[in-house]
Amino acid sequence: MLRKIFVAAVFVIGAAQPLLADNAVDPQADFKAFREYFTKRFPKVQLNDFVNGPYSMDEGLRKQWQQIEEFPPYEFAVEHGKEAFAKPFKNGKTLGDCFPNKGVGIRQNYPYFDTKSGEVITLELALNQCLEANGEKPLSYTSQDMAALTAYMAFTSRGKPFDIKIPNDPRALAAYRSGEEYFYTRRGQLNFSCASCHVQNPGGHIRTEVLAPALGILNAMPIYRSAWENMGTITRRFQTCNSQVRGVPLPGQDVLYRNVEYYLSYMGNGLPISGPGARP
Amino acid sequence: MRTRALIRLAVILSVAGLTTAALAASADDFKAALAKAEAANKQAGALKNQWTTTKDALKAAKKAADGGKFDEAVAHANQAEALAKASIAQAEAEKTAWTAAVVR
Amino acid sequence: MELRQSHLVLAAVASGLIGAAVLGWSAASAAPADGQKLAFDRGKGNCLTCHEIKDGPAPGNLGPALNDMKARFPDRKELIAIISDETKRNALTVMPPFKRNLILNDKEIEEIVDFLYTL
Numbered sequence: 001m002l003r004k005i006f007v008a009a010v011f012v013i014g015a016a017q018p019l020l021a022d023n024a025v026d027p028q029a030d031f032k033a034f035r036e037y038f039t040k041r042f043p044k045v046q047l048n049d050f051v052n053g054p055y056s057m058d059e060g061l062r063k064q065w066q067q068i069e070e071f072p073p074y075e076f077a078v079e080h081g082k083e084a085f086a087k088p089f090k091n092g093k094t095l096g097d098c099f100p101n102k103g104v105g106i107r108q109n110y111p112y113f114d115t116k117s118g119e120v121i122t123l124e125l126a127l128n129q130c131l132e133a134n135g136e137k138p139l140s141y142t143s144q145d146m147a148a149l150t151a152y153m154a155f156t157s158r159g160k161p162f163d164i165k166i167p168n169d170p171r172a173l174a175a176y177r178s179g180e181e182y183f184y185t186r187r188g189q190l191n192f193s194c195a196s197c198h199v200q201n202p203g204g205h206i207r208t209e210v211l212a213p214a215l216g217i218l219n220a221m222p223i224y225r226s227a228w229e230n231m232g233t234i235t236r237r238f239q240t241c242n243s244q245v246r247g248v249p250l251p252g253q254d255v256l257y258r259n260v261e262y263y264l265s266y267m268g269n270g271l272p273i274s275g276p277g278a279r280p
Numbered sequence: 281m282r283t284r285a286l287i288r289l290a291v292i293l294s295v296a297g298l299t300t301a302a303l304a305a306s307a308d309d310f311k312a313a314l315a316k317a318e319a320a321n322k323q324a325g326a327l328k329n330q331w332t333t334t335k336d337a338l339k340a341a342k343k344a345a346d347g348g349k350f351d352e353a354v355a356h357a358n359q360a361e362a363l364a365k366a367s368i369a370q371a372e373a374e375k376t377a378w379t380a381a382v383v384r
Numbered sequence: 385m386e387l388r389q390s391h392l393v394l395a396a397v398a399s400g401l402i403g404a405a406v407l408g409w410s411a412a413s414a415a416p417a418d419g420q421k422l423a424f425d426r427g428k429g430n431c432l433t434c435h436e437i438k439d440g441p442a443p444g445n446l447g448p449a450l451n452d453m454k455a456r457f458p459d460r461k462e463l464i465a466i467i468s469d470e471t472k473r474n475a476l477t478v479m480p481p482f483k484r485n486l487i488l489n490d491k492e493i494e495e496i497v498d499f500l501y502t503l
Contacts, residue, residue, distance in 0.1 A: 189363070
């Protein structure tokens, strides 16, 4: 019975092809296999070090990074985000009022599956929903202002393990499955999936760039990228990856972006939040 | 003498004109090619798999048409259609192929 | 930025070739494009993103270094097949299917193979 409902839900949401009997969604088994793949492939990398992305793969880069961290380039964003969180809206409320514990130390709980709306709610989406609910203008998902807010929230959550939950709800499992499918689906004229780089080739070089492992890759978000000379949100990271393989990026917080963030964050469960990060 | 030269020039020009007219694409040809390309790209959009190169080719086609260069415009539009169709084929194949890469 | 410009140039070149074909010029009479240029061009072969090649700046390493090509690929057809669509042979390869996805045409692939055989 449950299985019938589940299959129906997948059809309704249109997230995946009809599920075959041997193709049941099992997030816990996926999680175990995913983590094992990386720890076996990189036996010398400490589990909690994967969240440091390319630095966990390359000693030379790590030294440069340690120098960068002496004057963290994301510090300004964290300060800016802290101020924005405290600043009252026109109605007198603040961003902090929308979140548990005023938004401090809770980044590890996002995205979550909202059983009321039946959708994945990411941190970026929750922030804009808060602004709109209070009569304020939403922010661009790729803006420096948005990155500042998530940078502040990540900073106050550093060290806390990702704790993404998949409730026993067929819609949540369908969203997870859709995110998994997005992650492994090749796209763009260059025919790359997220996994082509971040599962099959972590530590490899694309030109001079060192590819980060997918395990823990979102724990470091948002990131200051030296190549951009500013901050990048998760939305910006996804959109850039799309256009780099010559795919037209999806709109910010498209349901597929939210689902893939859900899937990937779940894969990072148990690993500490390290954001905001600094990357070459 | 002068008249004969003018006549000769007129003949040459009209022949050249006819030849060009026979070979050149028209605004209507371009519109037809563009409609096909845009329909294919819309389908790719429904599959959430448009390519940036399709978009670039469509832009180039419209720009060429705006400049009255319809041969070039049709060529770009045809290229855009071919790219859009390749992106559709990719998305269709990936509907089942993606599972092969999953970490197990 | 650089990528964009090369795209525009290539688009212009491509349209020029198509135009030439429309006007009835045979493709063979066009000057042979430089295979190395195609291989290094980010909008075309873009080979350096993943392969080390002699005289190529800042190469990546997802794929094998491209050297001794004649010895390693005595069969020209095999090399053409790899560039055209390596996923046919290896479903998980990250090598883009250059022909299937219309990144390179037959003539351009031939020219790149000519260049690869000089390595």
